[in-house]
Amino acid sequence: MSVTEFVAMARRRFVLIAGIAGVLIVAVAIWSLASPTIYQAKATLYASINLLQIGTALPQEDAGSKGSAKGDEGDPAGERGIQFIQPDIRSVDDRTIDSYAELAEGNRVLGMAAKDLGEDETASSLAGKVSVTHPPSSQLIEITARDGDPEHAAAIANAVGKAMAKFVANLERPIGGGQSPVNLKQVEPAVAPSSPASPKVTRNILFAIVAGLALGLGAAIVREIFDTRLREPATVRDLVDLPVLSTIDFDRRLRGHSLLLQQSDLDEEQIAQERLADLWTHSRVAEEFRQLRVNLQFFNFEGGRRSIMVTSSKPGEGKTTTAGNLAITMALAGESIALVDCDLRKPTVHRALGLEARPGVTDVLIGRATLDEALVSGRRLSVLPAGSVPPNPTELLGSQAMADLVAALHERFSIVVIDTPPTLPFADPAVLAPLCGTTLMVVRINHTHAAELERAVGNLRSAKAHLCGTVVNMVRGGRAGAGYYYSGYYSNGDDAAGSQTLSGSGFDLVPRATNGHVAGARPEIERREA
Numbered sequence: 001m002s003v004t005e006f007v008a009m010a011r012r013r014f015v016l017i018a019g020i021a022g023v024l025i026v027a028v029a030i031w032s033l034a035s036p037t038i039y040q041a042k043a044t045l046y047a048s049i050n051l052l053q054i055g056t057a058l059p060q061e062d063a064g065s066k067g068s069a070k071g072d073e074g075d076p077a078g079e080r081g082i083q084f085i086q087p088d089i090r091s092v093d094d095r096t097i098d099s100y101a102e103l104a105e106g107n108r109v110l111g112m113a114a115k116d117l118g119e120d121e122t123a124s125s126l127a128g129k130v131s132v133t134h135p136p137s138s139q140l141i142e143i144t145a146r147d148g149d150p151e152h153a154a155a156i157a158n159a160v161g162k163a164m165a166k167f168v169a170n171l172e173r174p175i176g177g178g179q180s181p182v183n184l185k186q187v188e189p190a191v192a193p194s195s196p197a198s199p200k201v202t203r204n205i206l207f208a209i210v211a212g213l214a215l216g217l218g219a220a221i222v223r224e225i226f227d228t229r230l231r232e233p234a235t236v237r238d239l240v241d242l243p244v245l246s247t248i249d250f251d252r253r254l255r256g257h258s259l260l261l262q263q264s265d266l267d268e269e270q271i272a273q274e275r276l277a278d279l280w281t282h283s284r285v286a287e288e289f290r291q292l293r294v295n296l297q298f299f300n301f302e303g304g305r306r307s308i309m310v311t312s313s314k315p316g317e318g319k320t321t322t323a324g325n326l327a328i329t330m331a332l333a334g335e336s337i338a339l340v341d342c343d344l345r346k347p348t349v350h351r352a353l354g355l356e357a358r359p360g361v362t363d364v365l366i367g368r369a370t371l372d373e374a375l376v377s378g379r380r381l382s383v384l385p386a387g388s389v390p391p392n393p394t395e396l397l398g399s400q401a402m403a404d405l406v407a408a409l410h411e412r413f414s415i416v417v418i419d420t421p422p423t424l425p426f427a428d429p430a431v432l433a434p435l436c437g438t439t440l441m442v443v444r445i446n447h448t449h450a451a452e453l454e455r456a457v458g459n460l461r462s463a464k465a466h467l468c469g470t471v472v473n474m475v476r477g478g479r480a481g482a483g484y485y486y487s488g489y490y491s492n493g494d495d496a497a498g499s500q501t502l503s504g505s506g507f508d509l510v511p512r513a514t515n516g517h518v519a520g521a522r523p524e525i526e527r528r529e530a
Helices: 003-012 014-034 063-071 094-104 107-117 123-127 150-172 201-226 233-240 263-267 269-282 285-297 319-332 349-353 361-365 393-397 400-412 428-435 450-462 494-498
Strands: 039-049 052-054 083-085 130-133 140-147 182-188 244-248 307-312 337-341 376-378 381-384 415-419 438-444 467-473 525-527
Touching: 003 014, 003 201, 014 201, 039 094, 039 150, 094 107, 094 130, 094 140, 094 150, 107 123, 107 150, 130 150, 140 150, 150 182, 233 244, 233 450, 233 467, 244 285, 285 319, 285 467, 307 319, 307 400, 307 428, 307 450, 319 337, 319 349, 319 381, 319 415, 319 438, 337 349, 337 400, 361 400, 393 400, 393 428, 400 415, 400 428, 428 450, 438 450, 450 467
Parallel strands: 244 467, 307 415, 307 438, 337 381, 337 415, 438 467
Antiparallel strands: 039 140, 039 182, 052 083, 130 140, 376 381, 376 525
């Protein structure tokens, strides 16, 4: 993984990385703040060897007379006096000092220290507060005491040091009596600490930040390895062997907003084009839809049927938004365009345009309404809503009535843009594909999986669909769809009844559930009188 790929991965997985790091940081902070304050004091002892004294010390003036008396016994006068013998070793070995350190943590030494403290301390209570260590290759013994009171921590360390020196002196005293060859001297007494030893809140939080980021990046890398979602337009092209006709960027500045043209702007072509040019200066999305329109103008439609079926592999990829904006940009280019909502399971075009759902495609197919009654016509763009939600959408779309409806639309309009359900959950696009001149597949980057796209394209090819290419949506990333179809696909459609009837204020092509990802206009639309 290159540096560029790693940075891109980190940006895609920012929520995961930040979530893991945040949870760890909060947990460590709470634990640190809830932990009791502990102070730590340390006393240092030095282990040394004492000189051993043998013989008897005699006064200097008595040495001659006493020496003469003893001289007869063969002991020269003056040879006997105060004598010191240095032991064979000059220092205490490490193993011996380690043994002293272990003994210092035992009940006998701690019991002696507890008596010296003269408080309620016992050997068992001191055992959890005292630790004795011996630094390697040294003659030092360090006694560390921990307590909630800094003064008491220092007193404990000094008391244990004193008790340890006394205990070792008694332990090493010769059998016949005399001075112990080993001496433990306190060279650095413990003093009350000014700051607590724990908790170290700042240090702990810094450690949590580093550890959290490391864990988050590790989880992101693992997630990336097992994630098969499509990341680049080139991957889409190579996977299904279809050209990418346009890539639609995701601009965060458009979140929650629409690229709209007022109805009055469409009264004159020049005003509308200037408005679109102004929108393009703020976002490339408008220009990218115009590029899609240009690419499709040079396409050879199958059988002369100038109709474009827009679909996707699964919900949430932006097919309805793509179909609507494609129809608008074609209408602004002077074409006579019909936008048809053939998503009879969960229609959304009527809500996007502010139209009533009924009558529509379903009503025309079952003979409840004529095409003229259902069609909402305008100067440049006409819309045919989905109508009532039927119990058998696939059968209706595969009927002869649907073939006749599409043929009638081909006769009336230069180009027909048809929005359909996703390909994988439903067979509707496969039924409609043979009736259309071409099929446009919408793919959402960081949302569509490779296997899903392959299956969807395979289904359409098996149905003899004439695929012209793909539109790669949200190329800069974005969040996955939130159950656009599955959350309410099989509703009874009555929610459309509350839609506002078309007025003279124009309409918005952006479904409110999207991220404002659109380029388009507000064509003038008037419902024909029945």
